[in-house]
Amino acid sequence: MAGGVPRTHGRQHLRRRPLGTWDWQLFLQDTGGGETYLQWMMSAWGWTLSVAVLALVLALAIGSLMGILRTAPSALLVAIGNCWTELFRNIPLLVQIFLWYHVLPSIFLVLRDVPSFVLVVFALGCFTSARISEQVKAGIQSLPRGQRYAGLAMGLTLPQTYRYVLLPMAFRIVIPPLTSESMNIIKNSSVAFAVSIAELTMFAMQASEETSRFEEIFIPVTALYFISAFAINRIAQVIEKRLRIPGQIGGK
Amino acid sequence: MKKSLIAVAVVVAASAATAQTTDTLKKIKDSGSITLGTRESSGALAYTLGDGKYVGFHTEMAEHVVADLSKQLGTKIAIKYQPVTSQNRIPLVQNGTVDLECGSTTNNTARQKDVAFAVTTYVEEVRIAVKANSGITSVAQLAGKKVATTTGTTSVQTLRKHERATNVNFEEVFGKDHADAFLLLESGRADAFVMDGQILAGNISKSKNPADYKIVGEVLSVEPIACMLRKGDTAFQTAVNDSIKGMIKSGELAKLYDKWFMQPIPPSNTKVGLPLSDATKAAWANPNDKPMEEYAKK
Numbered sequence: 001m002a003g004g005v006p007r008t009h010g011r012q013h014l015r016r017r018p019l020g021t022w023d024w025q026l027f028l029q030d031t032g033g034g035e036t037y038l039q040w041m042m043s044a045w046g047w048t049l050s051v052a053v054l055a056l057v058l059a060l061a062i063g064s065l066m067g068i069l070r071t072a073p074s075a076l077l078v079a080i081g082n083c084w085t086e087l088f089r090n091i092p093l094l095v096q097i098f099l100w101y102h103v104l105p106s107i108f109l110v111l112r113d114v115p116s117f118v119l120v121v122f123a124l125g126c127f128t129s130a131r132i133s134e135q136v137k138a139g140i141q142s143l144p145r146g147q148r149y150a151g152l153a154m155g156l157t158l159p160q161t162y163r164y165v166l167l168p169m170a171f172r173i174v175i176p177p178l179t180s181e182s183m184n185i186i187k188n189s190s191v192a193f194a195v196s197i198a199e200l201t202m203f204a205m206q207a208s209e210e211t212s213r214f215e216e217i218f219i220p221v222t223a224l225y226f227i228s229a230f231a232i233n234r235i236a237q238v239i240e241k242r243l244r245i246p247g248q249i250g251g252k
Numbered sequence: 253m254k255k256s257l258i259a260v261a262v263v264v265a266a267s268a269a270t271a272q273t274t275d276t277l278k279k280i281k282d283s284g285s286i287t288l289g290t291r292e293s294s295g296a297l298a299y300t301l302g303d304g305k306y307v308g309f310h311t312e313m314a315e316h317v318v319a320d321l322s323k324q325l326g327t328k329i330a331i332k333y334q335p336v337t338s339q340n341r342i343p344l345v346q347n348g349t350v351d352l353e354c355g356s357t358t359n360n361t362a363r364q365k366d367v368a369f370a371v372t373t374y375v376e377e378v379r380i381a382v383k384a385n386s387g388i389t390s391v392a393q394l395a396g397k398k399v400a401t402t403t404g405t406t407s408v409q410t411l412r413k414h415e416r417a418t419n420v421n422f423e424e425v426f427g428k429d430h431a432d433a434f435l436l437l438e439s440g441r442a443d444a445f446v447m448d449g450q451i452l453a454g455n456i457s458k459s460k461n462p463a464d465y466k467i468v469g470e471v472l473s474v475e476p477i478a479c480m481l482r483k484g485d486t487a488f489q490t491a492v493n494d495s496i497k498g499m500i501k502s503g504e505l506a507k508l509y510d511k512w513f514m515q516p517i518p519p520s521n522t523k524v525g526l527p528l529s530d531a532t533k534a535a536w537a538n539p540n541d542k543p544m545e546e547y548a549k550k
Contacts, residue, residue, distance in 0.1 A: 032413040112440070193403060
């Protein structure tokens with residue numbers, strides 16, 4: 001114990017270690033595998049971002065498609081969009097991850113050879129796509145009906161009406177909820193540890209057990225999650241500003 | 253000037269707080285109760301049957317220790333069970349919530365900076381479980397295979413060190429908990445499961461078909477498991493140690509071991525079937541609180 005000062009034992013509180021006894025050097029220690037805890041944490045951050053970003057791309061693609069289908073004039077397309085959304089919206093994320101990882105591969109044997117990283121991206125992407133589908137649908141429905149009719153009356157086909165009239169407006173309207181969803185996906189990527197992805201949460205649990213230093217591990221991990229989600233928030237704001245059209249919703 | 257005043261105040265407050273909490277025996281006598289830290293699922297060492305019932309080799313041993321403490325203090329002591337996790341067990345012992353933690357805590361030098369340990373009562377051996385028909389019998393045969401282990405355990409580190417030292421490259425897959433990790437082996441997602449011997453034995457005994465699995469290969473690491481208590485409370489530590497040493501001498505501890513590891517145990521009435529290891533025998537023959545690092549040296 002440094003300087004002979006007795007360590008404080010708070011009787012009613014969790015232990016409070018004086019700042020001076022924090023051991024930040026543990027990040028330079030070898031993990032036993034030829035890399036330091038710092039290197040390991042950075043690689044874990046990389047896994048977190050990879051899972052999140054790939055899942056986000058997938059979620060935006062499928063979510064937009066399903067959202068559009070749900071506003072189409074065909075009952076069949078609406079039903080497909082609704083089924084997809086309700087299926088992935090009503091099952092907890094952790095359960096979905098296990099379904100993709102343990103249950104589906106035992107039914108479809110081909111999936112056994114698919115890396116767990118891909119399965120997690122699909123699980124997280126599909127889960128989030130249901131939420132994005134809901135937002136895209138709401139965005140399109142918030143537009144006045146006349147817009148659709150005006151597009152069709154001009155001689156545009158229905159896909160063209162979506163492409164040139166409805167979607168450019170609807171997507172601008174739903175940028176704020178999409179931003180929240182994109183930030184959520186960073187945070188939700190932490191469940192990937194459950195199927196052996198070496199991401200930040202797993203690093204935090206494993207490294208804190210190995211070093212018995214919880215604060216020193218969890219504080220930087222928390223900061224990295226914050227930085228990641230906040231960066232997405234800032235990027236989305238830039239996009240929102242760039243796309244703003246004067247005189248329209250959100251524009252000046 | 254101000255700074256030094258604050259420093260003095262902090263030191264006084266700190267020593268007052270320390271004096272208050274380190275006399276566990278007095279605290280137990282005054283309150284007529286002891287808070288026993290226990291685990292909800294640490295194999296046969298400590299686990300719960302639900303409904304606030306806690307059992308297991310270390311749990312029952314701790315109950316004997318408390319009985320001895322009541323004799324020594326001349327008063328009846330009630331046991332309050334407090335389930336702990338690997339994340340909160342050390343802070344809870346340090347801040348006085350838990351007086352004695354008997355679960356599956358490994359005694360190592362990092363932890364000895366924060367807490368004290370009673371004498372080692374169980375020596376865990378990290379082993380390899382495989383499917384009986386896999387033909388795998390040693391670490392060397394794990395080259396190119398998938399090896400499962402559980403996130404948040406020291407076995408992950410053991411595996412990593414072994415891989416580096418022996419140049420046997422394998423792919424690590426991680427279960428969220430022991431049941432998940434065993435499922436990886438069961439479902440063929442992993443070829444081996446590396447974990448504490450008693451956890452392997454316990455999972456195998458509870459599996460659909462225990463004969464399908466085998467524990468094989470060399471001991472990858474040994475870890476002394478001991479009850480944990482606050483640092484600097486020598487009187488309490490001595491009392492706990494005396495009680496445990498008494499149980500070793502009388503053969504009581506061996507009886508408890510037989511009860512929890514060799515006989516059918518609740519809730520499923522299956523046997524763990526893990527005979528007393530030489531390492532545990534050695535720890536009993538010469539009771540000590542040496543940390544894990546000293547075991548690795550020899």
